Amino acid sequence: MALVFIEGFDAYGTTLNVAPVGMGRKWGDGTVSSFMRVRTGRLTGYSVSLDPGNAVGFVVPATQTLILGFGFNSKTANLAETRVVEFRDGSTIGINLRRQTTGEWSIYLGTTHLATTSGEAVPYDTWCYVELRVKVDNSAGEYELRVNGSVVLSASSTDTQGGSNASTDTIRLVATSASGVLLYYDDLYLLDETGSTNNTFHGPVKVETIFPNGDSAVDCTPSTGSDNYALLDDNAVNDDTDYVTGVATDVDLYDYPSVDSNVIFGLMVNTVCRETDATPLDIVQLAKSGSTTGSSTAEAIGSTTYVMRKAIFEENPDTSSAWTNSGVNAAQFGFEIQ
């Protein structure tokens, strides 16, 4: 795997200034509360903001080297140094990025200052695209910070290990600062350096989110009406208000609207689902292109409350090469119950 995580912050509701609905199902670490709010997006769609003293993260397989990219906007002038993102080993904070009151960037290992930029300040209320690569190691560690595609800080052969393991297993967006500071995040990606694609910095990118707009081939039963897709395209998610129900071997494939994007590095299919009783069921994310249907690894639903199950498709399964605009537009996405 090279592309690990994609987050456009576009599927958690369209009402501004309210808590993002369902975000905690995708971001399992930290608390999603009213201190996080849906905001206008960096380029299109929506973003989320963090109030001071809040954090939200997601857990990834322990990996030594990760590259995190995200759109960032310090919406208000900082009154104090602001922590922006943390690479964690469990509960131990490793390399973390902070924004100074001047708009300059600092790299810390835990609470130990490592470096601060000079002349790379980004003013508040200005979107920028931040990318941070961290290789965790006690002595051969590396980090590289890029802002809007330009390298502003880097180091190698240094100590970047905060915990007992030479790896990162949690990424956290944090906002530890004086009262009144709002940090906006959008268009986030995380990748490791494995594989032949998506293994290095992408520069400023964006995440485009699409919802189903038609039934292609469906087996599940709609809770109301006759269109399955219409019960899954809610933004924000409405849980048991409307849904489709399926049993093992049921497959639903949906049509999706055309996308504007020209160069597509990969996509992630996200499905919010639950079991209705004790029988364990698995779900498989599907991406059908041409006559080929790509399947993710089966993942247990494992809960009678709604959870999010997701899968990355870096390549078009029909061509075994990168997705193209026309490839995505002609594809169907869905799921299979197992």
Place this chain on the structure above:
Amino acid sequence: MPVRATQQYVETLGYSVSDARVTQQYVELLTDGSRVGTHFLVFSEDATYIIERTLPVSQTLTLTEPVDVRGPLYMDVGQNLNLDQFDTQYKNPTHEFPGNVLDLLDTASIGTTISVAQMLELVQEGRRITRIQNVLSLVQSVLVGKGGLVAQNLELVEVLARQGIFVRGAAQSMSLTQSATYEFPDDTCVKKRYTPFVGAGTGEYTPPPTTAPTLATGTLTLTYPFASPSSTLVLRNPEFTDRDMLNFNRINRKTRGGTLVVFADPNWPKTQVLSVQVDNLSHTQRDALITFLATSLGKEIGLLDWEGRQWRGLIVTPNLLITHVKRGDRSIEFDFQGALA
């Protein structure tokens, strides 16, 4: 003893077949932010007039095609707007004002750039009897009737706008070197000696030599013969009144009308004469000079001047006057004609 029963219930161990409920699904795409954009504007305007004589003919076509792309994009943006306008008139020998106005506004804006290409091609034709065609990027021509009014308007606005401020890192390297050289007098005597101190440095400045230069003796040395001299006479430095004369041959003729005509040829010989005066000679040097003149009279000698230059030539004033100024002070003056060896 009777048994009292106050509660009874049955518990079964088993399960019911579960369903899976799916309430939301969406796809997120990670992209570079560029967009597939298509913007076609096809516009056609035809005007056919069967008109009475003397009526003006006017056809105005105004077309605006804006394409705005905003955002941190990194794709080439191309916009082509081709517009053809034809104004054809047949057999209208008396019309006075065939109007043919073509306004074209072609604007391309982009938030950030890798490259922006904007092409504007305009072809306009005006016909009368025989076809006249102009094909040029920006050419407008109007062919009108004999004696009629002529009006020709060519309006073109082409805007290339760039909007957006993006911070980019910039690196500039400048090599700066510095070196210092100074004398280091450690005592009074050292101050009088040539002792330059050459410090460390990487600059391109060439430091002075650490050894003292040889000071010139400032003598005038006469040798005879020039090749393999057997007689050498060393005199004092000449006085400051020495002269170096270059004589160029030319012929001056004045015509009967009084016009001065000067003839010269670069191949004609040029002579160079050093005229020197040496004072404060002792009687020994005087005698040696007389002997040297007698020996080398009319023959080629060598002269090493006070600037270290070696000359080759003749003393052309052997009958030089030796003036006894006072005791131990004799002065001579002679001319040497020659060339640098």
